Amino acid sequence: MGWFSQAQEVPEAFKEKTERLIQMRPKTYLVLNTELKSEKRDTTLLRYFANQCEENNYLEGQAYALDHIGTKYRNISSFKKAADLHQEALQIAEQANNVELKVLSLNMLGVVYRRSDAIKTALDYNQQALELAEEVENPSHHILRSINVSLNCIGGLYQTLEQYDLAILQFKRALKLEEELGNKLGLAINHQNIGDCLENKGDLDGALENYRKSLAYNEDINSAFGKAFCKNSLAQIYLKQDMPYAALVLLEPLHEQAQSIGDFYLTSSVFINTGWAQTALGSFNKAEKLIQDGLEMAQNHNLPSNILYGYQKMSDLESARGDFKAAYDYYKRADEYDEEISSATNFRYMNDVIVRYEADKKNNQISVLAKENEIVRLRLRKNQTTLLVSALIVGLISSILYILYRQYQSKNEKRVLSLEQNMLRSQMNPHFLFNSLNSIKLYIINNEQKNAVHYLNKFSKLVRKILEASSLKEISLAEELETVELYMNIENIRFSNEIDFNINIGDGINPENIKIPSLALQPFLENSLWHGLSPKEGEKKICLNVKQKSPGHITLEIIDNGVGRGAAQVNKENRVLKRKSVGIRITKERFANFSKDYQNNFDVDIVDLFDEQGKPKGTKVVLDIPTI
Incomplete structure (x- = not known):
């Protein structure tokens, strides 16, 4: 990893902590995250920690650090760098055979590709993460959180494909699990996503209710990004309800806040929404400057959904000005861009993967039942041996009767299962x-x-x-x-x-x-x-x-x-x-x-x-x- 120089200043206390962790070599995410909680947002310290772990062949620590550095790049919309770091973390986690860190890297890759609208790739990574996490027999707290992240991401992909009812089902399932875990960040994220789905369905009151709940949770955990994101969403509802002044009260303070956070996805959306509000108030020159700034930001950082949004708002602005030719040109560009990012290939891929996942899950359940039947048969043989020692004749007769009963029951169960499978095949003709x-x-x-x-x-x-x-x-x-x-x-x-x-x-x-x-x-x-x-x-x-x-x-x-x-x-x-x-x-x-x-x-x-x-x-x- 040649991207860190030891000449950079690193506090002695952190050097001592790094040395101690490398000697301890904790394997679980919980221990690593507890120890590095205060430093995990400092890329300088994390890079130092990753380098030291690499030199001492401490794979778990290296993978943890790379994933969190990748998250920082993702939050400033440097998606290529983020994906490379998460991919490197995944390879190291696989080398260490650490399920927790593999699931983390897969989910983070899914989030990066979803944010850059690469739907097929994102779904593939999140689906792998969910399947891997659900295979764990006694899941840790982090594995349970990862299952929620996977559900949330898969819901987000349904959301991108405008399958809003299916998306809400995923988000509500994740919401229930987050409540059981007491995770306020997860509750905030899922309420935000449900609000977005309801907004797109036209249920503005339901969207407002969920956005406000999300904002309350973000304020409780003091998440600067979460609060800014929720306020931008609330302003968008006010604009749809023809309340531009109320929207501006929320949007104008967000310009500086969003830029300081460094998330270009959020910042470009805030600028475009502010331009929408100025359009509604008749301040066309201000509106054009704001929308063009947001559009340029989205184009420079390859944010397809915000590029489409910018074209749509420019079309609305030109229409309000009375320049219908320019409005039509922007409308046509928006329509062509929408066709490009919503291709039929994504729809086919989505349905194919969902059907494959459900079929694989059903086959896994059948496999588990077969293993359980095998365990029962092995226990039965052991019991027969014990009974023969104590009472040979009685034990033999009892065993024969029990075996006959089990065979009858097993045949009946197999017959019912065969009927169900044949029925499914006939339905899915x-x-x-x-x-x-x-x-x-x-x-x-x-x-x-x-x-x-x-x-x-x-x-x-x-x-x-x-x-x-x-x-x-x-x-x-x-x-x-x-x-x-x-x-x-x-x-x-x-x-x-x-x-x-x-x-x-x-x-x-x-x-x-x-x-x-x-x-x-x-x-x-x-x-x-x-x-x-x-x-x-x-x-x-x-x-x-x-x-x-x-x-x-x-x-x-x-x-x-x-x-x-x-x-x-x-x-x-x-x-x-x-x-x-x-x-x-x-x-x-x-x-x-x-x-x-x-x-x-x-x-x-x-x-x-x-x-x-x-x-x-x-x-x-x-x-x-x-x-x-």
Whole structure:
């Protein structure tokens, strides 16, 4: 590390502390952070400490120092230097095989790349940090904090992609964990982020409430950066509420404060917002100077989101002046820049990584269950040996009975697990996924951005619901109806929105109180779509009715006006590519397993419908489901 000279002044007390720490060689972040808490913001001292650790091969101390020096560079928007330092710290932490410091470096790399709008790289690092931290069996306080940092960063990436509801879920999860840890800085950060999401959703009152909570926590811990950031956010709300004077009261003192902090991301935003306020007050020359200063700062330090923001505010300024040609030019530059930093590649990468992470997590859970079963079998063998010594015959008989019981139970569990996995595979049908994404792609190609985002939101919500429901034996009927409605909305794209789909719930029925097997209705709807309605010309309808059959049963009816089963079978035999449908068979087996916990049985009946002339006019599927 040739970037530090020993000739720089270092207090003797710190030299003694450095020597003592190198002799002690603490391995945990807690000990290092406790010892260096007062010096960790002084890059001169940290560089000296890092050099001494390198000379004495003390890897943990060197990695700790490099990460905190990198954080200082990040906070002054020197992202390249920050990333290099965090990457070096990560390599040293891996060499030391220290999980705490590896997670710290990964998270810090994610933050650096997120601040420079490199979404794909940032998500990759934060995802690695979260997976590594969640694998720790007895996590330390620092590991728990790192999990919160990862959640916060992943939420921030959803936020960048304008997936605000998903972002708020991550931030609220982190907020709850920060409350348990009593970490006021984490509480401040998560309230700030929730406020930003609500602001972008148009909920200005909710945003104000969260910004004020964040400011209170930052004042409590006396964070200069946090207080300045919150005041800038509050001023932005006041500007949106047409209160420019109130915004200026907060913004003008921030000019000097933000510059002294040295964070160009914050400083450029403060200047642009002050220019916005002056535009609202009619001081156009002042406004132009402030916005251009903020825009130039963002361009010089490669801050894409602030560059876009500056172009937008310059367009608003020129429009207010009456120079509509200049306003249009800035609007066009902003639009082109927005296209550049919000590419479809980032959306695809985000969804791919989320699905991969959820699948890996599910496989890990299955692996843990298998290991636990192996441990149980080993314990059983040990117990058998002990029982044979004391009472051979009784022990042998008991062991045989117990083994038979365990085998029966294990087979049943495997059968249930196999059904759930098969069910998930049928729900996550590759044809359905490909065709849905292809339909969304067409919207993007046709520049129908609102439709693309609308259906992409629905698609990601459906995938998340399927993944969540796949881990549950049963869910409420209300949740199941919401899932199938999402499924039908997406499938309807491919039918050019020709299908009239309705859900009717009978009087006195509360879907929240009724439990059914998760993801049970989709296979029947899929059959109606692709075998009944797909080959039909003209009006296409599917109706889902929920009725009370008796105090112990409810009836679900799925009625379509398709071509009927006879014609559907002929169409199926004439197809060149025959797709084997197993969804209904799997669902019937799951219903049979589900009804074992109830007094009454379930029943599935498929009825052909005919008109007065005896011609097929559709199909009705009747599901009788026990409730007690």
